[in-house]
Amino acid sequence: MTSIRPARREQTAVAPVATQIAEPTPPAVWRQRHLLDLDAVSPEEITTVLRSSKAMKAMLRREVKKAPTLRGRTIMTLFSEPSTRTRVSFETAGKLLSADVINLSSNGSSTEKGESLVDTVLTLQASAADVLVMRHSHSGAPYLAAKSLDRTSVINAGDGAHAHPTQALLDMFTIQERLGELEGKRVVIVGDISHSRVARSDLWGLCKMGATPVLCGPPTLMPWDLLNRRRIDEGHPFTGVEVETDIERALDGADVVMPLRLQKERMAAGLLPSVREYARMWQVNQERLSRHCPQAVVMHPGPMNEGVEISPDVAHGAASAVEEQVTNGLAVRMALLLILAAPHGGDHD
């Protein structure tokens, strides 16, 4: 394969689809070797991924969905935490682009024999992995991997409570698809913000794209420093973020409402009195939506606890984009693999 730049590669890969989209296309920009979180990704790069995702989604609607673009490339997934949707999404994305996808889990792998993460990822690199898709229960694990690797690209598929950048990209893609643009949109994230990697990556992405994120939840589940505004000084990336513990106020005028999964462990840890009280005070339900934001799109990163953070009627109602998010996740991951798994061009660091 010849080494071509991502922009050209992208056009080559999906030419039949891309030509159908009649809109002026800004030049494709991508400078990252890894995708660790969105803090290091520019708005232009996000736009590149979202635009490419749109072409991928169009491809998913075709009768023959498979493209040969990544033939001969190897994608490995290394998940140290149980996950169905994210892993299946990456695996499907890789296979639809004809890459070889190899799944590894910590279950039965060398990590259980005491091998360090660094040794494991070096072994995978030596086994010719072009892209390593990683999920790890420890925040920062993909950084440790990226630090150790000089040929394999790392995609963070969720690290501890830190980041889940592909989820944030699919969230932004879904908002853009539903509402036309991200700029100026009031996106209310409700729930356990402090333990949520989804919320953290969404914050970076939404702020970069000019949306207004609103964080809402019980004060015991909010990042302490943001809740107390201890340090929202000049240059802080989250100056535009609103923090609100009262859901009625938070939802007022919302364009998007995104409840997060509530983990049962939070009760045991003494952070919340009960599921019942949580549902009563912070559940996203139809009554609240009708009162404050009847037009809002409802999203959820899944899996949902229906009846806890979201009422069943809302989860499956007309405003819900939850299923669409899954399809969009596939499109976004195809776009990213296309950018990262194809042979590295000259503009990578």
Add this chain to the structure above:
Amino acid sequence: MTDAILVTGGRIIDPAQGIDAVGDVLIADGVVVSAGPVVGGPVDCPVVDATGLVVTPGFIDLHVHLREPGQEDKETIATGALAAVRGGFTTVCAMPNTEPAMDNAAVIRHVMDAAQQAGLARVLPIGCVSRGRAGKELADMGEMAEAGAIGFSDDGAPVADPTLMRNALTYSTTTGLPVINHCEEPSLAKDGVLHEGWVASRLGLPGQPAAAEETMVARDIDLAGLTGGKVHIAHISTEGTLALLRQAKAAGKANVTSEVTPHHLLLTEEWALGGIEGGAGELTAPDPYGPLTRTAYDTRAKVNPPLRTEDDTLALVEGLKDGTIDAIATDHAPHTATDKCCTMHEAAFGISGLETAFGLCYSLVERGDLDLPTLIARMTTGPARVLGADTSESAAASGLPLLGTLQAGAAGDVTLLDPDAEWAVDTSGFASKGRNTPLEGITLQGRVIKTIVGGRLVHDALADDTGEANGK
């Protein structure tokens, strides 16, 4: 005088005597004979030319981890003692979190014997407060004191049970020795790996609130007042702790002292964010809001108590200056590369600090926040007072030599410094087995040139530079 050494022509700073003048220091038979205006020495006595250098009493470090017995892959008493003298420390106090723990007289004696064999820095052992550092029953404090322990601590494992702490303080009055507590309320600190603030929040890591330290400091001050025991608060890290200590010292009802580490004086939580790849080489914290690179989650900046905020560092510097804080102590915590080459959750807490302590602290002098004699005082007279080795009478009572001063009769421990020398931290040249420091590659000003312990030259940086063997 059979065994003498003369240090000539240096700027002598001896805070205990209020001396800051050019002169000579004469040591004979292991003790200082005189320090002051040129005295000259006996014919044929070895002479150390200190022209252009600062000559101070040997530094005293109240808090080091030498790892022996049990964790010799991290450090041994010999490597730790060599790291000490390279850092200008002539006396170090060894924490008891060894394996087995230093909770009885036999282990205390073992540590003292190994230190004797190494023949470098004086190593003063700290015994455990509780048997096995388990926080349940008192260890044999009396026997350990007889064997040579200079204080008691369950370091790393805070004495969480208030009644045990009360009993330890009460019982230790029979020995006159301090109980040294690592103040950290376990139920508040929980599994926190960094300071609870923006950086931990951004990185998705559990944090330790400042209150975890402060609540226990407040408790220990109360208990010291209640019992009449001596409490020494280890490695204080927050503005709130400083306020509590200031209040306690003003009230004068509790016998309380404290120490601060160089890293808590100068580094902040942002250091965990990692830096520009390759490093900028300057002592500046990473941009808290900039994009993370793959050097993020810098486990070398994981230390307990965690690096705090800039406000905390500024308050601690104030406290050091006004004497609220008695001593600078390194909390030298050497670890293997494996202990740090892992995720932030898995990484060991601790910084290898002996060999960078003076250079790091000297940046306070360089930026005008502290004068050199005060810095020297907190590394000499301050810790000597905590040990009860600052006057001839108290030293005799403690069974220690007179330390932290160059007055006649004091231990012949001298450190020679070049405040103008710039040097880049290169851990591959460390004497310590622990290369775990976030200062790797950083240029520091202020270098330890020579170290003399008991009248013997045990470290000579200039000889090291030219590849000559180290005089031992």
